[in-house]
Amino acid sequence: MKRYFRLIALFIRATVQVQLEYRSGAVGRMIANLLSTATTILLLWAMFQRVESVGGWSFDQVLVLIGIVTTIDYVVEVWLYPSLSKITTYVQRGEFDVLLVKPVPSQFLVTFRYLQVLDIFGLAAGLAIIGTGMYRTDSIEPLNFLLLALFLIAALVIIYSLYLALSTLAFWFTRIEEVASMIWLHSTAGSFPVTAYPPWARLLFTFVLPVAFVTNVPAQAATGRLSLEWGLGALAFAAFALCGATLLWNLAIRNYSSASS
Amino acid sequence: MTSWRTIRALLALNYGISLQYRAQGVLWMINGTVPLIMMLIWLQLAKGGSIGGYDATTFVQYFLFMFLARQSTPTWVIYLMDRGVKNGELTPYLLQPLHPVWHYASQHWGELMARLPIILPILAVGLTIADAWSWSLLAHLPAFLLGLAMAWVINFIVHMTVGLIAFWSDNALGYDTVIYQLYIMLGGVVIPVELFPETMQRVLAWTPFPYVLDFPVRVMIGRIEGVDILAGFAIQLFWIAAIGALFNWGWRKSLRQYSAAGA
Numbered sequence: 001m002k003r004y005f006r007l008i009a010l011f012i013r014a015t016v017q018v019q020l021e022y023r024s025g026a027v028g029r030m031i032a033n034l035l036s037t038a039t040t041i042l043l044l045w046a047m048f049q050r051v052e053s054v055g056g057w058s059f060d061q062v063l064v065l066i067g068i069v070t071t072i073d074y075v076v077e078v079w080l081y082p083s084l085s086k087i088t089t090y091v092q093r094g095e096f097d098v099l100l101v102k103p104v105p106s107q108f109l110v111t112f113r114y115l116q117v118l119d120i121f122g123l124a125a126g127l128a129i130i131g132t133g134m135y136r137t138d139s140i141e142p143l144n145f146l147l148l149a150l151f152l153i154a155a156l157v158i159i160y161s162l163y164l165a166l167s168t169l170a171f172w173f174t175r176i177e178e179v180a181s182m183i184w185l186h187s188t189a190g191s192f193p194v195t196a197y198p199p200w201a202r203l204l205f206t207f208v209l210p211v212a213f214v215t216n217v218p219a220q221a222a223t224g225r226l227s228l229e230w231g232l233g234a235l236a237f238a239a240f241a242l243c244g245a246t247l248l249w250n251l252a253i254r255n256y257s258s259a260s261s
Numbered sequence: 262m263t264s265w266r267t268i269r270a271l272l273a274l275n276y277g278i279s280l281q282y283r284a285q286g287v288l289w290m291i292n293g294t295v296p297l298i299m300m301l302i303w304l305q306l307a308k309g310g311s312i313g314g315y316d317a318t319t320f321v322q323y324f325l326f327m328f329l330a331r332q333s334t335p336t337w338v339i340y341l342m343d344r345g346v347k348n349g350e351l352t353p354y355l356l357q358p359l360h361p362v363w364h365y366a367s368q369h370w371g372e373l374m375a376r377l378p379i380i381l382p383i384l385a386v387g388l389t390i391a392d393a394w395s396w397s398l399l400a401h402l403p404a405f406l407l408g409l410a411m412a413w414v415i416n417f418i419v420h421m422t423v424g425l426i427a428f429w430s431d432n433a434l435g436y437d438t439v440i441y442q443l444y445i446m447l448g449g450v451v452i453p454v455e456l457f458p459e460t461m462q463r464v465l466a467w468t469p470f471p472y473v474l475d476f477p478v479r480v481m482i483g484r485i486e487g488v489d490i491l492a493g494f495a496i497q498l499f500w501i502a503a504i505g506a507l508f509n510w511g512w513r514k515s516l517r518q519y520s521a522a523g524a
Contacts, residue, residue, distance in 0.1 A: 029435045036442040043446050046457050050312050054302070188295050196302050 004108065012115045015082075019118050030121050037125050040066055040191070055196030062193070064133030065219040068152070069187045071126030072214065075156055078122070080163050082114035087167040096256065107249050111164070130222060139223045147221035151231070154238040155214040159186065161241035162210075164249060171252040190215035213237050267359060268367060275371025293332045295450050297387075300324030313456045321393040322482040323453050325384055330409060330474045331450060332380045333373060334416045338365045339437040342424035346519065347431070355516075366417065401481050404490055408477035411497040415504065416444070416473050422508040428515035449475035455484070469500045 044066060048059045057065070087110055090096040099106050130148070134140055190211035194202050206212040213234040220226040303320045306312060315323070342365070345351035354361040388394040423440055427433035445451065447470040454462060454475040465471050476493050479485045485493060 029432070032435055032439045032442075035439055036446075039442060039446045042461075043451055046461060047452055049458050050456055051306050054306065185294070189298050192302055196305055198301055198305060201301050 004104075007104065007108075008112050008115070011112050012117060015114050015116055016118055019116055029119060033119075033122050033125065037070055037129070040070075041129070055193035057193045057195070058137075060133050060136040061219065061223055061225075062191075064130055064137070064222050065193065065215055066191055067126050067129030067131075067133055068155075068215050068218045068222075069126075069191050070129055071123060071152065072155060072159060072190075073187050074122030074126055076159065076163075078116045078119065079114075080160060082116050083111055084163050084167045086110065086114065088170040091170045091256075100253065100256075106253060107164075107246065111160075134222055137223050141224065144222055144224050147226060147231075148218055151218040151221045151226075151234055154234050155218055157238040158210055158214055158234075158241050161238075161245035165241075165245040168245070168248050168252045171256055185209065186211050186214055193219075210237060210241075268363060271363060271367035272370055272374075275368045276374050278368075278371060293328070293335060295445060296324045296327040296331055299451050300328075315453060315456065318391070318393045319482065319484075320453075321387070321391040322398075323449075323478060325387045325391075325393070326405075326478045326481045327450060327474060328387075329380060329384050330412065330478050332376060333409060334413050334473065335372075336369065336416055336420040337437075338369070338417065338420045339424040339427070339433055339440075341365055341368065342421070343427040343433045346427045351519070362421065365421070369417070398481065398483065401483055405477050405481035408480050408490075408493065408497065411494065411501060412473045412477050415469055415497060415500050418501065418504045418508050419469065422504060422511060425508070425511045425515045428519055443470060444473060447471070448473055449478065455479070469504070472497050472500060 041063070044059065044062060047054070048062075054062060090099060090110075099109050102109060134144065186209060189205055189209060194205050194212045194216055197205060202212075212230075217226065217230055217234040220230065300320060300323075303312075303315075303324070304317055307315065307317045307320055311317075311319075342351075345354070345361075351361065354364055420437075420440065423436050424433060426436055447465060447468070448454075449471065454465065454471045457465065472493065476485070476497070480490055480493070
């Protein structure tokens with residue numbers, strides 16, 4: 001176990017060193033993030049000028065939801081995207097063979113190799129929005145923070161599993177660089193409570209593209225509105241997704257025959 | 262002068278490329294479904310009665326044609342320019358007696374041709390299921406297509422102009438996200454521009470954003486009529502001329518300081 005943590009620390013150091021080479025981008029990215037977050041909140045406000053609630057959620061409750069989406073987007077941007085989107089490249093260029101002969105599980109390597117933790121700004125913005133929403137709905141309580149943390153982790157596990165499973169398809173369809181687009185869809189669909197959709201879409205957004213578990217459940221947890229069924233459902237889904245994705249990964253590398261052979 | 266034959270050859274080439282990587286294109290299109298998601302939300306909201314003059318049928322029409330407009334105008338030219346400068350792929354283009362703009366534009370047209378057979382059925386099915394189609398809309402089609410074509414040009418040259426950053430910085434791609442977000446959010450993909458608060462609409466009217474997606478869509482569903490359509494076209498032309506001039510100036514300045522990779 002200790003070995004893995006040491007490896008992760010090493011990976012972060014290596015990735016940050018590379019990132020430091022390209023500092024010029026940081027300010028641009030920060031402005032981009034700030035701008036898009038501000039526009040999202042502006043739009044939400046504009047929408048609530050026309051309606052009183054969306055799917056039974058108030059402005060402040062949806063604000064917490066937006067904060068969750070921003071936070072998760074940040075993690076995808078600095079961790080999942082840089083790491084997992086490389087899988088396609090490994091397979092296309094035949095570099096995957098090099099990973100397989102390393103004395104650590106390949107899934108661990110592809111998962112943690114590129115952790116670009118440098119731009120902490122996105123995380124700060126997301127947490128600040130969550131905090132504001134929680135404050136305005138009077139839900140600043142230790143239990144809520146605890147549940148929020150738990151279900152954010154469950155949400156990340158789900159997103160990671162989906163992303164890994166989709167990227168694993170690269171072994172069969174070599175040109176899937178746009179797999180990421182599926183993942184970004186969660187931030188659009190997930191910016192609204194699932195109750196705002198018609199019933200058939202609710203099912204879709206719970207079981208197929210599980211934004212209900214990824215964004216709705218943490219937001220409900222943060223505002224003290226989470227029901228037991230939804231909480232257990234999210235945890236079960238996370239466990240199930242992680243097992244499924246890992247199985248698929250193992251199946252893929254068992255069938256992998258190098259690019260050049 | 263660029264000959265029509267060259268363009269046609271480029272188009273055929275890029276159409277072929279787009280067809281070959283179908284799986285990739287399908288995933289890309291998933292990204293363009295934001296208008297459909299918003300349609301579902303607004304439809305639920307409109308159950309309590311019409312909102313700001315938009316009833317259920319208007320929402321369906323607005324967002325389905327928004328879907329068409331959005332799917333017809335996606336632009337990844339910043340990515341192409343960034344790669345062109347970094348890998349030196351731009352160099353061979355510069356040697357040809359054809360402005361590289363045509364290469365980039367035809368790649369987008371090729372993709373569009375590959376996409377239309379998927380987009381149009383979705384549009385038709387959506388309109389039929391929601392019972393939102395009426396043949397009288399057909400009268401707006403010519404104006405819609407003209408508006409959409411100009412919208413495509415505005416969108417493309419805005420992206421090309423921003424893409425010039427690739428010549429000066431290694432992070433042009435970061436700005437791609439910024440424009441994408443602005444288009445999506447201020448262009449009407451999430452909230453119809455007419456439903457924005459007054460002040461916001463007045464500020465937006467000074468930017469190109471409402472003229473890329475919202476304007477042609479509103480023409481199609483008959484929410485802009487008569488002289489206002491002509492005024493809209495005039496503003497679109499203004500943006501094409503203004504941003505086009507800016508691009509031309511920037512392109513010449515950028516090329517002057519471009520040194521091909523490997524040279």
